[in-house]
Amino acid sequence: MSKVFGILLLSLVAGGCATTGDVTAFKDASDTSKLQESEGRLWHEARGFDTTIERSGQIYEDGRATAYLQGVMDRLYPEFKGKIHVHLYDSTQLNAFALPNGSIYFNIGLLARIGNEAQLAAVLGHEAAHFIEKHSFRQRVSAKNASAFAVSGIPFASLAAVSSISGFSRDLESEADMKGYARLVKAGYDPHEAHKAFEQLAKEVKALGIEELYFFSSHPKLVERIDAFKELAAKQKSGGRVGMEDYNQVVQPIRVEALRKDLGQDRYKSVILVMEDTNLRRYYPAAGYYYLGEAYIRRDEKNDSQKALQAFQTAEKLAPKFAPTYKSLGMHYMKAGNKGTAREYFNKYLTLASKDAGDRAYVQQYISSLK
Amino acid sequence: MMKKIFALPMLLALVGGCAPMPYWTLTDNDNRVLKSSSFEMSVPAGWTRTTTADTFEQIKVDEKPQTLLLEQVAASRDGLSIHAITVTRRYPDTAFPTIKKKSRANMLPLEAADLYVSELRKRYGLERLRVVSNKPAQINGKPGFELVMEFKNDDGLRIRIVSNGFVDKTGFYTINYRAPVLYFYDRDYNDYAKLVRSFRQSKGAFDPPPEIPGWAKLFT
Numbered sequence: 001m002s003k004v005f006g007i008l009l010l011s012l013v014a015g016g017c018a019t020t021g022d023v024t025a026f027k028d029a030s031d032t033s034k035l036q037e038s039e040g041r042l043w044h045e046a047r048g049f050d051t052t053i054e055r056s057g058q059i060y061e062d063g064r065a066t067a068y069l070q071g072v073m074d075r076l077y078p079e080f081k082g083k084i085h086v087h088l089y090d091s092t093q094l095n096a097f098a099l100p101n102g103s104i105y106f107n108i109g110l111l112a113r114i115g116n117e118a119q120l121a122a123v124l125g126h127e128a129a130h131f132i133e134k135h136s137f138r139q140r141v142s143a144k145n146a147s148a149f150a151v152s153g154i155p156f157a158s159l160a161a162v163s164s165i166s167g168f169s170r171d172l173e174s175e176a177d178m179k180g181y182a183r184l185v186k187a188g189y190d191p192h193e194a195h196k197a198f199e200q201l202a203k204e205v206k207a208l209g210i211e212e213l214y215f216f217s218s219h220p221k222l223v224e225r226i227d228a229f230k231e232l233a234a235k236q237k238s239g240g241r242v243g244m245e246d247y248n249q250v251v252q253p254i255r256v257e258a259l260r261k262d263l264g265q266d267r268y269k270s271v272i273l274v275m276e277d278t279n280l281r282r283y284y285p286a287a288g289y290y291y292l293g294e295a296y297i298r299r300d301e302k303n304d305s306q307k308a309l310q311a312f313q314t315a316e317k318l319a320p321k322f323a324p325t326y327k328s329l330g331m332h333y334m335k336a337g338n339k340g341t342a343r344e345y346f347n348k349y350l351t352l353a354s355k356d357a358g359d360r361a362y363v364q365q366y367i368s369s370l371k
Numbered sequence: 372m373m374k375k376i377f378a379l380p381m382l383l384a385l386v387g388g389c390a391p392m393p394y395w396t397l398t399d400n401d402n403r404v405l406k407s408s409s410f411e412m413s414v415p416a417g418w419t420r421t422t423t424a425d426t427f428e429q430i431k432v433d434e435k436p437q438t439l440l441l442e443q444v445a446a447s448r449d450g451l452s453i454h455a456i457t458v459t460r461r462y463p464d465t466a467f468p469t470i471k472k473k474s475r476a477n478m479l480p481l482e483a484a485d486l487y488v489s490e491l492r493k494r495y496g497l498e499r500l501r502v503v504s505n506k507p508a509q510i511n512g513k514p515g516f517e518l519v520m521e522f523k524n525d526d527g528l529r530i531r532i533v534s535n536g537f538v539d540k541t542g543f544y545t546i547n548y549r550a551p552v553l554y555f556y557d558r559d560y561n562d563y564a565k566l567v568r569s570f571r572q573s574k575g576a577f578d579p580p581p582e583i584p585g586w587a588k589l590f591t
Binding site: 052 | 481490492493499504524
């Protein structure tokens with residue numbers, strides 16, 4: 001009797017774990033209209049997630065940058081044009097994720113850290129592969145995940161569990177790497193750029209001790225991934241499109257915005273890490289030194305006040321029309337008791353800052369108090 | 372029998388006497404003072420207000436739960452889920468708890484306002500809090516700030532928060548009003564402004580901080 005029960009139990013367990021075999025990848029855009037019922041439900045959930053993101057203001061509105069990213073995606077997967085939609089996601093966390101319905105979300109924080117179009121294509125290629133290979137659906141039909149959904153009461157948690165928001169299994173991530181990489185090469189991008197984006201991210205994860213949900217999941221997996229990309233690239237000839245100039249033209253304003261947002265969310269360590277790194281700093285406009293100065297003030301460690309002053313002075317020299325630097329210099333000299341210099345800087349701020357600058361009234365008050 | 376009849380009202384009186392004061396009360400012309408040991412102010416008639424101040428809160432700092440001392444009172448006309456006025460005093464060492472910054476008596480109002488915005492952006496749902504305006508203000512004769520901020524909730528409803536705050540040697544004080552921009556914010560802003568004008572610090576503000584109750588620490 002116990003044997004019969006044991007066999008029954010074993011068959012149930014085995015059955016629950018072996019249901020992903022009949023899921024076939026999309027071949028082209030027309031395939032996406034032939035969904036199984038349960039897959040359709042997954043798409044419905046994903047559309048709900050899209051709607052929530054859009055109406056709650058989580059989309060970063062930059063038409064030019066969004067069109068640029070979409071263009072790179074269409075170059076990678078021309079047969080899916082109109083079915084894969086790239087959105088900019090208003091978050092400075094280093095992340096990108098794909099939903100089962102072909103929506104790809106790319107965080108502006110990650111966009112700011114990447115150096116060129118080939119590196120961007122490596123990330124986009126990977127995320128789109130999750131959609132085309134139906135990784136969400138494959139993950140959902142496994143019994144293991146089905147039971148996880150039952151206990152979850154978090155909105156969209158079930159979707160998160162089967163989308164790249166929280167990462168896929170190692171096998172599925174590797175498959176997305178391989179498929180994405182093949183597309184990168186086919187689209188004519190320089191394959192030797194692919195690992196560089198991940199190297200920078202790995203460095204940042206380590207330096208900042210990031211434990212949050214993160215692009216391609218945890219640090220050790222990221223290191224394995226870098227090695228895999230290096231091995232693949234070693235078999236390829238050098239050359240191909242890098243697209244540094246085009247990329248930087250589009251992304252430059254987003255980089256400054258990402259620094260501003262990082263500082264506004266007290267992620268000063270991230271600002272310091274970027275702006276102290278000569279490799280990364282070259283991608284950022286000179287106004288970045290202002291944010292570096294503000295980040296030192298936030299950190300408030302030994303000698304940070306002096307470091308902040310130096311950063312502000314560099315910003316003043318390299319970006320003389322960037323108004324916020326003068327307010328910070330004014331505040332520095334006001335605190336140091338140098339009233340005359342403080343007044344000069346505050347007046348310069350008022351001259352350069354826009355008429356509706358939020359902190360004009362404070363600066364006017366400071367000038368009055370310094371007379 | 373007589374004894375039993377006598378005992379019953381006695382018991383009721385005792386039980387009634389021991390019953391805790393309701394946490395919320397409806398304000399009228401004789402019942403408008405919203406107070407804590409550190410401050411007090413006048414709530415417009417027709418609002419509900421808390422009768423006692425909360426003295427601690429549990430928050431997550433770096434994903435770890437912590438119990439922090441504070442003083443907090445609240446008032447609302449239509450219900451907390453719709454709109455609310457919240458008045459909070461935080462102690463200097465835990466003035467900006469999630470970003471782990473202390474307040475200093477000589478902190479400039481602009482510095483305090485910037486730190487407060489960063490602090491709020493660490494809270495769930497407020498990551499994309501947008502500053503609409505930030506200007507100097509006077510609260511109880513002390514230099515402070517008036518911040519107006521906005522965010523969209525998951526339903527796409529624009530919620531506005533106006534915050535008047537100041538820092539002194541006893542800590543960081545904020546008087547916040549949160550309401551949907553649609554209909555509610557403008558309707559009750561004047562009531563909020565009156566409440567801000569009536570804000571006064573009490574002598575208790577200068578007492579040493581109390582201990583966190585032992586049972587409250589069980590949560591951390």
